Amino acid sequence: MAPLKLNNKNLSQIAAAGEAQVKAPTYQRGGAVKEGIVHVGVGGFHRAHLAVYVDQLMQKHGVTDYAICGVGLQPFDAAMRDALGSQDHLYTVIERSAKGSFAHVVGSINSYLFAPDDREAVIAKMAHPDTHIVSLTITESGYYYNENTHELQSEHPDIQFDLQPANEKTPRTTFGFLYAALARRYQQGLKPFTVMSCDNMQKNGSITRHMLESFARLRNPEIAKWIAEQGAFPNAMVDRITPQTSATDKTALADNFAIEDSWPVVTEPFMQWVIEDQFSDGRPPFEKVGAQVVKNVHDVEQFEKHKLRLLNGSHSAIGYPGQLAGFKYVHEVMEHPVFSKFVWQMMQDEVKPLLPEIPGVNIDEYCKTLIERFSNPTIMDQLPRICLNASGKIPQFIMPSIAEAIWVTGPFRRLCFVAAAWFHYINGVDDSGKTFEVDDPMREELQAKARAGGTNPAELLSIKSLFGDDLRGDKRFIQEITKAMEDIARDGILKTLPKYVD
Numbered sequence: 226m227a228p229l230k231l232n233n234k235n236l237s238q239i240a241a242a243g244e245a246q247v248k249a250p251t252y253q254r255g256g257a258v259k260e261g262i263v264h265v266g267v268g269g270f271h272r273a274h275l276a277v278y279v280d281q282l283m284q285k286h287g288v289t290d291y292a293i294c295g296v297g298l299q300p301f302d303a304a305m306r307d308a309l310g311s312q313d314h315l316y317t318v319i320e321r322s323a324k325g326s327f328a329h330v331v332g333s334i335n336s337y338l339f340a341p342d343d344r345e346a347v348i349a350k351m352a353h354p355d356t357h358i359v360s361l362t363i364t365e366s367g368y369y370y371n372e373n374t375h376e377l378q379s380e381h382p383d384i385q386f387d388l389q390p391a392n393e394k395t396p397r398t399t400f401g402f403l404y405a406a407l408a409r410r411y412q413q414g415l416k417p418f419t420v421m422s423c424d425n426m427q428k429n430g431s432i433t434r435h436m437l438e439s440f441a442r443l444r445n446p447e448i449a450k451w452i453a454e455q456g457a458f459p460n461a462m463v464d465r466i467t468p469q470t471s472a473t474d475k476t477a478l479a480d481n482f483a484i485e486d487s488w489p490v491v492t493e494p495f496m497q498w499v500i501e502d503q504f505s506d507g508r509p510p511f512e513k514v515g516a517q518v519v520k521n522v523h524d525v526e527q528f529e530k531h532k533l534r535l536l537n538g539s540h541s542a543i544g545y546p547g548q549l550a551g552f553k554y555v556h557e558v559m560e561h562p563v564f565s566k567f568v569w570q571m572m573q574d575e576v577k578p579l580l581p582e583i584p585g586v587n588i589d590e591y592c593k594t595l596i597e598r599f600s601n602p603t604i605m606d607q608l609p610r611i612c613l614n615a616s617g618k619i620p621q622f623i624m625p626s627i628a629e630a631i632w633v634t635g636p637f638r639r640l641c642f643v644a645a646a647w648f649h650y651i652n653g654v655d656d657s658g659k660t661f662e663v664d665d666p667m668r669e670e671l672q673a674k675a676r677a678g679g680t681n682p683a684e685l686l687s688i689k690s691l692f693g694d695d696l697r698g699d700k701r702f703i704q705e706i707t708k709a710m711e712d713i714a715r716d717g718i719l720k721t722l723p724k725y726v727d
Contacts, residue, residue, distance in 0.1 A: 228479040231330065231486045233313040239330065239484055247482055250332035252283045254292070254313075259355045260335050261291035261509070263418075265298060265399055266362040267305050272331065273318055273467045273492040275360060275423050280333040281514040291357070291509040292335040296347055298363075298399065306339040308487035317478060317489040321603035328482040340402070344395050351406030351418065357506045359406075360421040361433070363399050365617055366666075368424075368436055372617075373690050377439040388443050400440040407441075407456075408448050416506040419457040427529060427621065430460035430501065431522065457505035460522045462529040464497040464536065466598060468606045491605075495598055499528040527583050534576045535588075536595055537622040539568050542639070543599065544611035546646040549655050550718040555606040559599045563719075566726050569596060571639035579629045609664070612650070616667040619647050620691045631699050638705060642725050645709030646718065648685055651675040656717035667691075680710040 226242060229235040233254070240249035252258075262279065264271060275293075282288040295314070297306055309316065314337060318329045340347045351359055361367070369378040377400075378384060386392055387401030396402050407417050420437065422429035434456070441449035467490065474491050478484050499517040501524070512518045519525055540555075547558040559565045572592045580588060623643050630637035651671045653663045665671060670688065678684030682703065686692045696702055712721040 226483045228483045228485040231312040231315050231317065231484055233315070236315070236330065242483055246326075247328045247330065247484070249330040250280065250284055250315075252287070252332070253289070254332050254335055257289070258283070258292040258335060259290040260294040260350075261355060261357045262293045262360055263296060263351050263356050263358070264293050264334075264360045264362070265296045265402070266364075266367070267295035267297060267302070267309075267334065267337065268362060269467045269470060269490050269492075270425075270463075270465070271295075271360075271362045271423065272316060272334070272490045274463055274465050274496065274498065275362075276331055276333045277318060277329075277496065278498065278511060278514050278516060279509070280331045282509050282511070283333055286510065286513055288509050290355070293333050294350055294356075295334050295337040296340060296350075297337070298340045298347075298397075298402070300341060303339060303341075305488065306337055309334065309337050311487055317482075317484055317486045319474065319478060319489055319491045320494050321491060322494050322601055323603065326477075326481060326603065328478065328484060330484075344402075347402055348394065348396075348405045348409065351402065352409040352413070352415075354415060356418050358419045358421050358504070358508065359403065360423055361399060362423050364424065365426055365614070367399055368426075368432060369398065369400070370432055370436055375435075377436045379439070379443060384440070388440070390444070400437055403437055404441055404444055404448070407452060408445065411448050411451055417452055417456045418506055419459065419504045419508065421459055421461070421500075423461060423463050425463055427533065428460055428522070428526075430458040430503070434458035455505055457503045459501040459503040460525045461498065461500040462525055462532055464532055465492055465495065466604060466606060467492045468604055468610060471605075493598055493601055493604055495594065497532075499525055501525050527581050528586075531580055531583070531586070531588070531591065533622055534580060534626055535572055535592060537618065538576060538626065538640075538643075539572060539595060539599065540611045541615075541619060541622050541647070542568050542571055542643045544608050545615070545643065545650040546718045546722070548608045548612055548661065549646060549650055549713070551655055551657055551659075552608060555599055555608065555611065556602045556604070558608070559596070560602075563722050563726055565596070565600070567639060567722060568599070570727060571643070575630065575636050575638075575640050576626050578635060579626055579633070609661070613664050614666060615647055615650070616665050616671065616691060619644065623647075624692065624696065627702060628693065628695050631695060631702060637702070639725050641702065641705040642709045642721075645682075645706050645713055648675060648678075648682060648706075648710055649713050651685075656719070680707065680714050682706050682710060 314334045320327045383397045387396045393405050422433045502518050543558045552558045627637050627640050674684040686697045
């Protein structure tokens with residue numbers, strides 16, 4: 226059967242042709258629903274995560290007042306505008322695992338606004354009484370958050386532009402849009418909408434609150450006070466592995482499911498969302514579709530610590546040594562028996578003992594699930610994606626476990642090996658002498674320090690924004706990481722790795 230173009234007209238045919246393998250929405254869309262969520266940053270992760278939860282609420286529970294209006298703020302978002310616009314804002318989620326592939330057409334994104342075309346339309350949409358939540362996946366850089374001072378980068382040219390009252394109707398940044406829309410709601414006597422970060426960063430809600438309130442204080446202290454008193458910024462932990470969509474993914478969708486989709490999403494069956502129950506203007510019943518809605522930020526942080534130290538920490542253990550050893554995909558690394566044993570032992574022996582107990586959560590089962598997810602050969606998750614922006618990852622995912630192990634005199638040899646592998650990775654040359662791109666906002670500084678230090682970690686550890694004195698001043702840590710750096714530089718990853726496996 227020839228593939229059918231994904232759109233409203235063909236939806237019933239697609240569902241019928243796909244039989245059990247293709248699920249498609251049967252709920253009403255368009256003007257029959259209210260768009261209660263405005264989402265900024267419609268990429269692969271949003272379309273595999275929040276949009277899927279909302280789709281399930283609409284399909285299974287008849288929720289009609291929380292459909293999504295997608296928003297793109299950047300010029301590159303024009304591609305998503307065009308892809309979604311050409312197919313009535315429908316798209317396909319392809320879930321892949323060893324058990325097979327399943328396609329699911331998602332209809333929760335009801336419309337899309339491209340800010341460079343009409344900035345006022347975006348402000349008006351956020352300010353509309355139907356909008357209860359403005360959600361974000363704008364990556365770390367979109368928050369203008371200074372990692373050192375923990376303050377808003379108020380001197381940034383884009384923030385400076387948005388702080389000028391004359392530019393209130395033509396903002397550039399997310400905070401410029403949020404402020405303009407909230408100011409309008411304030412004047413109209415409406416409640417502030419909830420600002421809900423879905424970005425993968427610690428204390429995402431607290432950071433969003435602090436950055437927006439800081440911005441608002443510089444514009445209008447009265448509105449800043451209203452936001453502080455009545456606004457809501459729930460913290461959340463999000464998790465679903467979502468690699469970039471490739472041309473072969475589109476071809477496979479057409480061949481296997483007879484769907485022609487301009488921009489499908491490929492992901493894994495696993496999905497998790499832990500969110501703090503802090504909403505200023507109502508919310509949909511997310512818990513009905515598997516989200517874990519918890520009382521406060523402390524509860525979120527407990528789940529977050531498990532994920533950051535075990536999932537993200539293990540990704541680091543796979544990514545940097547794996548790329549140095551010449552692997553291309555996550556599952557290839559896990560197919561190597563010594564590597565998979567290393568990752569498991571690092572989780573069990575060095576990370577797990579440092580983690581808090583959460584009622585109802587079995588850490589061993591979680592670790593087994595992670596190994597299964599990493600080993601999924603159908604996702605084709607590329608190591609360079611895992612290795613992106615390491616200066617923002619290693620200090621969150623690996624170093625806190627090392628610091629805690631120092632404090633309790635616990636084992637940390639494998640964690641030190643991962644840190645040493647990253648220090649070597651910074652040079653951009655793998656064990657066979659092949660060069661690769663190091664994609665990191667601190668690349669120039671990191672590479673200068675790595676060249677100056679060689680196999681001595683002192684130069685890199687001197688970067689105070691990344692490493693604390695508890696690391697620099699600990700003899701056991703310095704000895705362990707130096708030994709690992711020397712062995713990796715001399716023998717390479719695959720010859721050094723067996724020393725770290727029992």
